[in-house]
Amino acid sequence: MARDGTTQGGADGGAAGGGAPDEHTVTALVAAAGAAPSMFNAQPWRFRYLRDAVTLQLRAALDRTLPHADPHGRALHLGCGAALFNLRVAAAGAGWEPVVTLLPDPFDPRLLATVRLAAAVSPDLELARLRPAIPERHSSRQPFRDELVPEPVRAALRRAAELEGAELHFPSAWHVRAILELVRDAEGRDRDTPARAEERERWTRDADAARTATDGLLAEALGPRLGYGGFPLRDATARRSAFAAGDPTPYEEEPQLALLGTGEDRPADWLRAGQAMERVLLLATGYGLSTGLTTQVLEWSELRWPVRDPESGMGQVQMVIRLGYGPPVPRSPRRPVDQILEIV
Incomplete structure (x- = not known):
């Protein structure tokens, strides 16, 4: 039994045993989501985990908008979409099926998506295989070699x-x-x-x-x-x-x-x-x-x-x-998970 009283699936907190993910697993999923790229690395997202619904909400962080470079919020949505995809990848890698609904509430435009974590009947292996690339992906401004991508x-x-x-x-x-x-x-x-x-x-x-x-x-x-x-x-x-x-x-x-x-x-x-x-x-x-x-x-x-x-x-x-093909670049700073995740 996990700390919050839910059933933990396997050694990695996956869904093998059914039930719901424990707090450690939810935190790991959101940490992976937070590694996504965003304009100026503003990281304009927040997550709320609803225990009873086994669902994560992705919300726009309006205090991290870019009113001059992104007045209509297009870049904010792109960055949050990237974070949503990382969340899906991490969930699939942990044995969960991420059931996504985009813009579920027309009266709450800050609520960009919900992700219900269901036990995976047929795991999306193609999605899960991308998990190791999340911490390795970095945006580069360095010169690249003159070598064609095949x-x-x-x-x-x-x-x-x-x-x-x-x-x-x-x-x-x-x-x-x-x-x-x-x-x-x-x-x-x-x-x-x-x-x-x-x-x-x-x-x-x-x-x-x-x-x-x-x-x-x-x-x-x-x-x-x-x-x-x-x-x-x-x-x-x-x-x-x-x-x-x-x-x-x-x-x-x-x-x-x-x-x-x-x-x-x-x-x-x-x-x-x-x-x-x-x-x-x-x-x-x-x-x-x-x-x-x-x-x-x-x-x-x-x-x-x-x-x-x-x-x-x-x-x-x-x-x-x-x-x-270019040289390695430094990792971009990331907000701690406790600044972007609320569990209720």
Whole structure:
């Protein structure tokens, strides 16, 4: 019998014996969920576990919104969707079947999803196999090697997105160049918008703050201040002179980009896209790929539409993913589970 009086399934707190997960298992599931990526690593999620219903609620943390970079909450939903997918993976790995309902209460928009933990009759092994990749996935801003991602890997990543109701498209070389120009345009607009620069600065942690940080972007993980070659990066260190000096570092001349999109552009689509994004990222991690997320071009409505490739038929681009083979990067800070989980 577990500490809370429920039946513990197996040695890992799984569902082998039926009943409900114990508190240790629920905590581990939410810790895995909290490892998801989010804009500026704001981690805009909270979880509430309802013991009697054996259900986890995923709620938006409105005190962690980004009003200038993400005024409509699209990025918040993407990040929370990624956290939801990690929760599903961790639950499957522990022997539970995560039964998900998106946006279950139209009168409570902060309640983004519920996940009922049912005993798995037929375990989703494909989902469970992604579990080891959760702590290994890190967003990278470092230069990648000029080494092509093999087509069989690309095909597997496309399928991963499709399993979550999204589409992953690898644009042609001419369209990649067009996207890079749009990213440069967005980067210039960001620099010319003081409120956005201040927002980025607020979420960037310097060396001193990094020692105790539980959120935000670590300065040491941001990569070179400026790069040359084919890939422009968001300037998250605009006010930090320590990163303004030195020679620029070469990035890959022909970055390998993937566009992840959905047919529509509603909150439910954003949540599905976030799950698809994380499924792609975890699978890519398992293949030994480095990945990075590019969102600034999608934050300007007049730039977002031209990002889509007319040859793909994709409705709405939700994320631009950079793929390749790069060096290890530091882990991003994470909020302790007791700050994001409530058990009632």
